[in-house]
Amino acid sequence: MKHAFIFLLMLHATFASAAWQAGVAKADITPTESVPLAGYGGKTRMSQRVEHAIWLKALALKDDSGATSVLVTADLVGLSDKMVAIIAKAALENHGIPRERLILNASHNHSCPVTADVLWLYYEFTPEEAAVKDRYTAMVYSKYEEVIGAAIANLEPAELAFDQGLAGVAVNRRRSRGPESRAFGGQVDQDVPVIAVKTGKGIKGIVFGYSCHTTALGGLSINGDYAGFAQLELEKTFPGSVAMFVQNCGGDANPLPRIRGKDVEATELASMYGKILAEAVRQTISTQMPPLNGPIHAAMGETELMLQPGIPLEELKQRLPNLTGMPKREFEHFIHQYATLGSPPDRVKYPIQVWRIGADFTFIALTGETVVDYSLKFKATYGWNTTWVCGYNNDLTSYVPSLRVRKEGSYEGATGMFEYGHRAPYTEAVEELITAKVEELVKQAK
Numbered sequence: 001m002k003h004a005f006i007f008l009l010m011l012h013a014t015f016a017s018a019a020w021q022a023g024v025a026k027a028d029i030t031p032t033e034s035v036p037l038a039g040y041g042g043k044t045r046m047s048q049r050v051e052h053a054i055w056l057k058a059l060a061l062k063d064d065s066g067a068t069s070v071l072v073t074a075d076l077v078g079l080s081d082k083m084v085a086i087i088a089k090a091a092l093e094n095h096g097i098p099r100e101r102l103i104l105n106a107s108h109n110h111s112c113p114v115t116a117d118v119l120w121l122y123y124e125f126t127p128e129e130a131a132v133k134d135r136y137t138a139m140v141y142s143k144y145e146e147v148i149g150a151a152i153a154n155l156e157p158a159e160l161a162f163d164q165g166l167a168g169v170a171v172n173r174r175r176s177r178g179p180e181s182r183a184f185g186g187q188v189d190q191d192v193p194v195i196a197v198k199t200g201k202g203i204k205g206i207v208f209g210y211s212c213h214t215t216a217l218g219g220l221s222i223n224g225d226y227a228g229f230a231q232l233e234l235e236k237t238f239p240g241s242v243a244m245f246v247q248n249c250g251g252d253a254n255p256l257p258r259i260r261g262k263d264v265e266a267t268e269l270a271s272m273y274g275k276i277l278a279e280a281v282r283q284t285i286s287t288q289m290p291p292l293n294g295p296i297h298a299a300m301g302e303t304e305l306m307l308q309p310g311i312p313l314e315e316l317k318q319r320l321p322n323l324t325g326m327p328k329r330e331f332e333h334f335i336h337q338y339a340t341l342g343s344p345p346d347r348v349k350y351p352i353q354v355w356r357i358g359a360d361f362t363f364i365a366l367t368g369e370t371v372v373d374y375s376l377k378f379k380a381t382y383g384w385n386t387t388w389v390c391g392y393n394n395d396l397t398s399y400v401p402s403l404r405v406r407k408e409g410s411y412e413g414a415t416g417m418f419e420y421g422h423r424a425p426y427t428e429a430v431e432e433l434i435t436a437k438v439e440e441l442v443k444q445a446k
């Protein structure tokens with residue numbers, strides 16, 4: 001009996017070390033000067049102080065097929081196509097990570113600096129502000145390169161486990177916009193999916209997700225909002241670990257209630273929401289989490305989301321003189337598209353990634369500000385406890401409504417499209433197109 005037990009232990013240890021090599025790393029992207037803050041349109045907000053540091057964090061996973069996959073999370077509002085191309089090119093050329101094995105998620109933090117051309121229609125910068133933004137963007141590119149390299153360099157034998165907790169912070173924010181929005185539903189996804197990365201020395205990495213805008217704050221300080229507070233809390237609980245936050249499908253959710261005044265920040269609620277989320281993760285880790293075995297089968301593809309017709313050129317020109325600020329910049333952008341492209345494009349490119357991990361775990365990475373229905377739908381389809389659905393990967397292309405939200409309209413369903421530079425709302429085929437592509441990629445990743 002005793003011998004058999006020792007043999008089993010040895011077998012287990014051998015199996016674990018052969019299955020995964022995991023490496024984590026973090027890179028500080030806190031600005032060293034006052035920078036324009038991202039996420040809210042209108043008057044430029046220059047940062048005045050740092051509440052806590054903001055980070056890029058990476059998890060590299062080498063499975064027993066020899067392939068290495070990398071997930072990078074960021075306390076940023078999002079990335080643009082241009083940024084993704086630069087980061088992915090460096091990852092491929094310097095570290096051999098193919099595009100389908102690189103997932104780039106952003107927490108959608110609204111208390112971070114503006115980078116590159118992300119949400120470019122929101123802002124009108126002075127030359128000095130633009131120069132600050134460009135300096136910061138250059139630093140961010142080098143930090144992506146650094147953090148991916150460091151995670152790969154840190155690869156060591158590890159075990160992975162997955163489970164999910166629950167936290168009641170997210171509220172469907174579409175219900176909070178006045179009398180007509182009271183008819184909207186209160187759909188939310190309050191699951192907190194957690195991947196724990198363990199080595200002989202204990203918890204080395206924690207990847208956790210939530211479906212909720214990081215908009216508890218919006219003042220003049222640099223911080224990671226509730227997600228930043230949650231990461232801080234977890235790294236305190238598990239010294240030496242790297243805690244990574246993945247924004248899931250929080251397109252239509254806010255942390256509520258919140259306290260926000262003009263240029264004033266009450267961090268109590270944001271910090272409390274972070275602690276609640278961290279507690280859900282801690283409780284999940286303290287249970288017997290089911291092991292997550294490799295390898296990772298990765299698939300990536302693209303669909304095109306069709307747009308409704310835009311405003312005719314004559315009408316844009318007629319209305320332009322009456323506009324100021326962001327609406328003026330939007331109309332000028334569409335007029336420019338008529339002049340250079342013949343008309344504003346009728347579709348939006350929409351990349352999707354799927355990692356099938358082991359026999360039955362599915363990680364679905366969608367693009368843009370995905371609403372909660374996608375998370376609920378794909379978990380219902382592929383398994384409530386074996387599926388992780390996240391938006392906010394790749395380009396922060398637009399809000400991505402489900403058919404329900406598209407039909408209801410309002411900000412996430414219709415009116416939010418102009419500020420992303422798109423000519424009109426998506427057609428009602430939006431959900432069908434995404435669902436079909438996800439199905440195809442899930443099959444391909446088997």
Ligand SMILES: [Zn+2]
Nearest residue numbers: 108213251369
């Ligand atoms: Zn948003």
